[in-house]
Amino acid sequence: MNITANTRPLGLLGYPVTHSKSPQILNEVCRILGIPATYMAYSVCPDHLKEAVNGMRVLNFIGFNVTIPHKVAIIPYLDELDETAEEIGAVNTVLNKDGKLIGYNTDxxxxxxxxxxxxxxxxxxxxxxxxxxxxxxxxxxxxxxxxxxxxxxxxxxxxxxxxxxxxxxxxxxxxxxxxxxxxxxxxxxxxxxxxxxxxxxxxxxxxxxxxxxxxxxxxxxxxxxxxxxxxxxxxxxxxxxxxxxxGLGMLLHQAAVAVEHWFNETAPILQMRAILENED
Structure with a gap:
């Protein structure tokens, strides 16, 4: 990936995150779709969640994923929830829309x-x-x-x-x-x-x-x-x-829906599946 001054960040907030395959999948999605972005996983302990979310807002992240143990705890730090996330009471995807953080649940x-x-x-x-x-x-x-x-x-x-x-x-x-x-x-x-x-x-x-x-x-x-x-x-x-x-299909499709929220593009499911299947 050619990282330039125009490359924008995406990420994952969780604790821990070392097991996550999201960086492999979503960096390849950005490459395939031609989107100048890079995706990183961030291990954030619960006591620092508020600061991490505010940091992502300030640093103009396109958006980010949320995993255990932050899916419920993150809600007070967001500006808005879509209807599904509000019904479920948990968030796993956030879109930064002109500085407003909107929470979704794609699970x-x-x-x-x-x-x-x-x-x-x-x-x-x-x-x-x-x-x-x-x-x-x-x-x-x-x-x-x-x-x-x-x-x-x-x-x-x-x-x-x-x-x-x-x-x-x-x-x-x-x-x-x-x-x-x-x-x-x-x-x-x-x-x-x-x-x-x-x-x-x-x-x-x-x-x-x-x-x-x-x-x-x-x-x-x-x-x-x-x-x-x-x-x-x-x-x-x-x-x-x-x-x-x-459970592999759910992992793929919830990530695909996150891609749709972030980029308004159809995710390349076949390539995403191939990445996961080739992982040890």
Whole structure:
């Protein structure tokens, strides 16, 4: 990349960020689209988040991504939220529009695009169980509810958090909460099971968010984890004949939607996918 005085910055705020593949993906996107920008990952501890956001504003960043643990904490430091980010209550993408920082959440729409592209799953009259009640669960469950899911169960270790999210979902569809390890009956009723927790992520790849005997062959089992690409949950689902859907597509599509916000251009999904697939 030829960096000049006209090159503008993009970035990622998180803590930590050393695992992130966003710089590889988004610097290549800028090269392909011919945009004079460079993308860097910034490890910012929670105590310094306000200063980091103000610094990005002052330094005229085009925009930036936000990841754990800042997706909710960043909201007071932004000027505006779009409707989806406000509904979800979390931000993962920020656009600097003439000095005004506007927050978006691309996780939900990124997940839905991936699900439909890879599985052609129709949500009409379908029952969904979501494992987890954090920021990713909020984004995915609200998006699925608005897209037509007939009923959504939220299963979480802390049932009070599941109940809080179920109450939010009640605006869009029928929703209820259950403790994670008491979710067997709800999963038995479901057509789609989505793991939004980090259980099963590398290096702890031998664990599952629910026991294997909770699964059944009529399920589509979806896991947001993309390292490893096939978690133990997905492997167990395959063994009983259930369909599976991994997390790589969501990672790609949420980044693609961020590109659309920043540049008003269609992201080169095929090239972005190739970068990820070539990464160790």
């Amino acid at each position: 939900g729409v990124g997940y839905l695009r991936s699900l439909q592209e890879e599985t052609a799953f129709s949500l009409k009259n379908k029952i969904v169980t979501i494992l987890g009640a954090g920021g990713a669960a909020r984004a995915v469950s609200i998006t699925l509810a608005k897209a037509g899911a007939a009923k959504v169960f939220i299963a979480n270790r802390t049932q009070s958090k599941a109940e809080e999210l179920a109450n939010v979902l009640g605006t869009f569809t029928s929703a209820s909460a259950v403790a994670l390890l008491q979710a067997h009956e709800k999963i038995a009723e479901s057509h789609l099971l989505v793991n939004t927790t980090s259980i099963g992520m590398s290096p702890h790849t031998e664990v599952m968010p629910v026991p294997a005997d909770y699964l059944h062959p009529k399920l589509l089992v979806s896991d947001l984890i993309y390292r490893p690409e096939e978690t133990k949950l997905l492997l167990s689902a395959k063994q009983i004949g259930a369909r599976t859907h991994g």
